[in-house]
Amino acid sequence: MMKKLWNSLQEISKVLLLLLLLAGTFSYAMFQGGFVSWFLFYSFLPFSLYSILIMLYPLSDFNVTRSIQSEELKAGSRVTVTIQLNRKFPIPLFYLVVEDQVSTSFFSTAEISQVKKLIYPGFKQSIKLQYEFENLPRGEHHFTSTDLKTGDFLGIFQKSKKIEAADTILVYPSYVPMTYQPIQVQYDQGVASTDVKIQRDTTMATGLREYQPGDRVSWIHWKSFARTNDLMTKEFEERKSHDVCLILDRTPSPLFEDLVSFIASLSRAVLKKGAQAGYISSGNTVQRVPVKNGDHHQRQIDYQLAKVQADSEAPFNDAIKKEISRMSQSVVLLVVTSSLTRELVQQLHDYSRNNSAVAVFLVKNAKNNTKNSDEQQIKALASSKGIMVRDCFAGHFSNVFAEVKQA
Structure with a gap:
């Protein structure tokens, strides 16, 4: 209320000032007379009228x-x-x-x-x-x-x-082309990768049933037809698909944008390989994208990555503890972080006990490649527990799985 009153008083004072200047030049012309005084008045008049026009124009x-x-x-x-x-x-x-x-x-x-x-x-x-x-x-x-x-x-x-x-x-987020190598079940010295193309919907025959309209010709069991003269169709059992869950560390870090870029690149590589991918991150809010595949699913992951912020106040291992406990033990965990801790390794080991593969991608600054003795010890601990830890240098993400294959 006081602010509006003050603004109104300011506007009134400006109008009064303008009228005073106009009256002053007119009075000067009337009393002084002569060309100069009237020239001053007529010169000032259009400027004053324009000022009034601006005052009135909304x-x-x-x-x-x-x-x-x-x-x-x-x-x-x-x-x-x-x-x-x-x-x-x-x-x-x-x-x-x-x-x-x-x-x-x-x-x-x-x-x-x-x-x-x-x-x-x-x-x-x-x-x-x-x-x-x-x-x-x-x-x-x-x-x-x-x-x-x-x-x-x-x-x-x-x-x-x-x-x-x-x-x-x-x-x-930006992304780079990457060729994903599926992480296999752990061995004594860590995990392995394979070049085999993942076929999610491949099936195997487990029995026979009567032929139904719509069944493919390739499904017909011709040997039984030759014996009984009745059309029989093979029954199939779906094989377990290769499901991957990407987990992003949202702890504040100078490399957070590189972490997001790596997740975006990795999700594309996984889906392109034929696997199914999900995404989880935990901070002030929890982002969850279920394990699925397809272009629409990729857009869902990208949408979450576009909005994600480095806003986690809890340690990374505590932030993902609840989320990991909900997952199926058949899901492969790919964890992306810029800091490796013993607590995180132990948390991932608890998940991987039931023959589940786990890999940690440790994103680093390519300009600061100094070796840390404590980090080397934690990597050795992770390897002994069947958890692969791979260094990923910002700007060189496309070669990550080529290095995994060589390893």
Whole structure:
């Protein structure tokens, strides 16, 4: 209430100041006379009238439309944003400052000046301007509104208007091509991988039944038909599929974006191999994507990875303890983290006791490849418990499974 009253008093004082200046120049012309005094009055008159016009002109006359080049982008890409301004009354504007309000997550790689433009619209009723964001950060970014500011030549009246124009773009994590090698059941010295293409729906015959319309010709048991002259169809039993669950460490880390990129690359490689993949991460919220396959399923994983944040306050082994206990013992665990601890190794070992394969992908900075004695001891402990630990250096993810095969 007090703020509105103060703003009203300011506007009234500006009007009084303008009228006082206008009255002063007119009085000077009347009493002084002569060319110079009247020239001063007539020179000031259009500026004062324009100031009054700006005071009366509502910036709500503007209609703002924002268009984005693509609403689904990949981290590191570029996006072009176009703002279209339209108005009904072509009141001449000396200048107009247009500022797009964007969530602060955008500015990790972009300058704030990119969304603030100074234009000179004049009498234009339609104005179009563009700006670009380069090297987009991963995440969900929101455009909330567009702020317009203008004023008069004298600087007495300055007007601003916030026009609501909400938009959202989702920037998916970057990924690299990767060839997945399925992790097999553990041996004494760890786990192994195989080059065999996974056939999820392959089956094996377990018996015979009467032929039913719709059965494939290849399913008919011709030997029994030759003996009995009755059509019989083979019955099949589905073989267990290769199910993989990807687990992301959401503990705050300088390498968190690399972890997300590795998970995105790994999920594509797993699904391309013919396996089924699920995804779990735990922080302030829990993200769960069930073990399935297909392009739509990949988009579900990507959607969760686009929104995930490094917001876990609990140790990683505690964060995933509850989630692991819910899983089927036939699911292969692929854990992606940037920090390896004894507690995590023990947690994964408890899961892997029932012949379940577990692998840990330890993401590191390629520039800092110093050996840590404590880390080497934990790796040896993991290996003795049948858990594979593989170093993955940021920027070199595509070779991870080639190294696994060699190992």
